Amino acid sequence: GAGVSQSPSNKVTEKGKDVELRCDPISGHTALYWYRQSLGQGLEFLIYFQGNSAPDKSGLPSDRFSAERTGGSVSTLTIQRTQQEDSAVYLCASTQIPGRQIYFGEGSWLTVV
Amino acid sequence: DAKTTQPPSMDCAEGRAANLPCNHSTISGNEYVYWYRQIHSQGPQYIIHGLKNNETNEMASLIITEDRKSSTLILPHATLRDTAVYYCIVRVPEAAGNKLTFGGGTRVLVKP
Numbered sequence: 001g002a003g004v005s006q007s008p009s010n011k012v013t014e015k016g017k018d019v020e021l022r023c024d025p026i027s028g029h030t031a032l033y034w035y036r037q038s039l040g041q042g043l044e045f046l047i048y049f050q051g052n053s054a055p056d057k058s059g060l061p062s063d064r065f066s067a068e069r070t071g072g073s074v075s076t077l078t079i080q081r082t083q084q085e086d087s088a089v090y091l092c093a094s095t096q097i098p099g100r101q102i103y104f105g106e107g108s109w110l111t112v113v
Numbered sequence: 114d115a116k117t118t119q120p121p122s123m124d125c126a127e128g129r130a131a132n133l134p135c136n137h138s139t140i141s142g143n144e145y146v147y148w149y150r151q152i153h154s155q156g157p158q159y160i161i162h163g164l165k166n167n168e169t170n171e172m173a174s175l176i177i178t179e180d181r182k183s184s185t186l187i188l189p190h191a192t193l194r195d196t197a198v199y200y201c202i203v204r205v206p207e208a209a210g211n212k213l214t215f216g217g218g219t220r221v222l223v224k225p
Binding site for chain 1: 145151154155156157158159162206210212213214215216217218
């Protein structure tokens, strides 16, 4: 596709369950970012990938959060033992290197009940 | 990345120009000024960016002061669909690890 694709667009899960969120960046974009935005809050950086490696994981809020990227393309963000405070929209973005523009997907809305 | 300061909110009349200010007094020489907007928690949308010269595209114009300590995003003819939160960000684009760091932005409400 032409843009950053994320799935699922909406996910409702029970507290304590694990969830996986997927990001398919724009073809050829080697840098990939995950952000989180809780309701009414600003965008919070989670992790950055350069190729398949993650040189900046500084924004991951706890060890329940992890992410991987394979083949320098698709990335998966995993949240283990979800808590209600994990409810948010999770946004993925990608860019070329060097990249003047960073492009965002439409996000995955996660609700933990 | 340098911090930016924006007014928290502003109103604009439909059809009029909207002028959104941003202060970035600690910007360094290789940092660009970026503007993004976010409509109702959709993914942020790129608007425009510049280094020191004024820039214009189909969406907006960006005016950067000569000392680069501030800038103004101009939406020439605001429509109701321009209602959004607008973010001013400074970043070095050549290093991909230099992520976009979002502040509070300016919540723009375009009124009929």
